[in-house]
Amino acid sequence: MLRLDRVSKVYRVGSFGRERLHAVRDVGFEVRSGQVVALIGESGSGKSTIGKMVLGLTSITGGAITFEGTDVAGLRGHRAHKEYYRRVQGVFQDPFSSFNPVFPADRVFALIRAEYFPEVGEAEWRRRIEESLRVVRLDPAQVLGKYPHQLSGGQLQRILIARALLLDIRLLVADEVISMLDASTRIDVLNLLADLKARGMGILFVTHDLSLGNYVSDTAVILRRGAIAESGPADRVFTNPLHPYTRRLLSSVPRLHRTWAQADAELPADDGGCPVHGRAGAGDGSATLVEVEAGHFVGCAGDGEGGPCRPDPRA
Numbered sequence: 488m489l490r491l492d493r494v495s496k497v498y499r500v501g502s503f504g505r506e507r508l509h510a511v512r513d514v515g516f517e518v519r520s521g522q523v524v525a526l527i528g529e530s531g532s533g534k535s536t537i538g539k540m541v542l543g544l545t546s547i548t549g550g551a552i553t554f555e556g557t558d559v560a561g562l563r564g565h566r567a568h569k570e571y572y573r574r575v576q577g578v579f580q581d582p583f584s585s586f587n588p589v590f591p592a593d594r595v596f597a598l599i600r601a602e603y604f605p606e607v608g609e610a611e612w613r614r615r616i617e618e619s620l621r622v623v624r625l626d627p628a629q630v631l632g633k634y635p636h637q638l639s640g641g642q643l644q645r646i647l648i649a650r651a652l653l654l655d656i657r658l659l660v661a662d663e664v665i666s667m668l669d670a671s672t673r674i675d676v677l678n679l680l681a682d683l684k685a686r687g688m689g690i691l692f693v694t695h696d697l698s699l700g701n702y703v704s705d706t707a708v709i710l711r712r713g714a715i716a717e718s719g720p721a722d723r724v725f726t727n728p729l730h731p732y733t734r735r736l737l738s739s740v741p742r743l744h745r746t747w748a749q750a751d752a753e754l755p756a757d758d759g760g761c762p763v764h765g766r767a768g769a770g771d772g773s774a775t776l777v778e779v780e781a782g783h784f785v786g787c788a789g790d791g792e793g794g795p796c797r798p799d800p801r802a
């Protein structure tokens with residue numbers, strides 16, 4: 488359904504945009520129907536940039552993103568974008584920023600109707616809204632007509648997902664959708680994502696939290712400095728993490744019986760050495776991915792020029 492092939496993004500930064508920041512490097516993965524792909528990495532690893540490129544909110548510098556055969560970078564004009572957003576929608580970290588505090592929260596539904604369904608009558612539209620709200624486990628009587636400040640972050644997040652469901656969406660980009668929610672609401676929203684997946688939706692689940700990635704995802708893509716450090720079936724990546732960076736992320740998942748210092752002491756240093764070949768590499772994230780078991784890929788440290796790491800001359 489969604490396919491990324493060697494996707495890169497370079498931002499121009501600094502005064503007059505003279506410097507370049509390589510935010511995403513040669514990233515490739517697929518999201519299939521009824522599948523959750525978790526894109527996991529620490530702050531600045533390039534996760535949101537990938538989500539924005541998939542949503543056509545920022546341009547691609549290299550590679551290609553295709554959705555059901557359509558080249559996303561090639562979308563031109565209002566009509567083409569409108570059709571794309573009928574099938575692909577994003578939900579973001581801060582639900583409050585998606586609502587205008589001056590209007591009731593359900594105005595987001597009216598905007599969808601005006602854009603996509605002007606021909607649908609009042610009673611039928613109301614029926615569709617109520618159905619979408621029930622799918623996201625909200626009681627229409629409790630949320631319709633309420634202002635954003637009268638609703639919780641979790642309710643607003645679910646209203647945004649209900650809005651997406653009014654369209655015929657096939658892919659949801661969920662970017663840190665649970666980061667701002669309290670623990671019990673997080674589980675509700677994660678269960679909702681599992682429901683949507685069961686209905687055949689593809690979900691790109693962007694998170695910095697490896698434990699949450701584990702809860703819902705079929706495939707895990709671990710991003711480090713814009714490049715894939717490790718990817719594969721989520722259960723393999725989480726039970727058999729091979730890249731030191733993945734191990735570090737896993738160790739930062741709080742566990743009651745271990746202190747942070749203990750967790751850190753147990754880890755091999757992430758010194759840029761190659762986790763595949765065990766020898767020194769440039770360690771700059773210019774890795775080529777090596778398949779270490781079926782579908783499980785780990786980034787070789789690379790030579791800094793796009794090739795595999797070189798044998799350590801001292802060895």
Ligand SMILES: Nc1ncnc2c1ncn2[C@@H]1O[C@H](COP(=O)(O)OP(=O)(O)OP(=O)(O)O)[C@@H](O)[C@H]1O
Nearest residue numbers: 498500508510529530531532533534535536537695
């Ligand atoms: N519009 C922009 N212009 C210039 N640099 C940017 C822009 N957006 C992001 N960056 C930079 O690109 C890199 C990747 O940012 P991105 O937001 O994709 O990371 P992230 O993994 O989603 O982090 P976070 O979880 O903090 O949002 C960072 O170094 C960031 O500063």
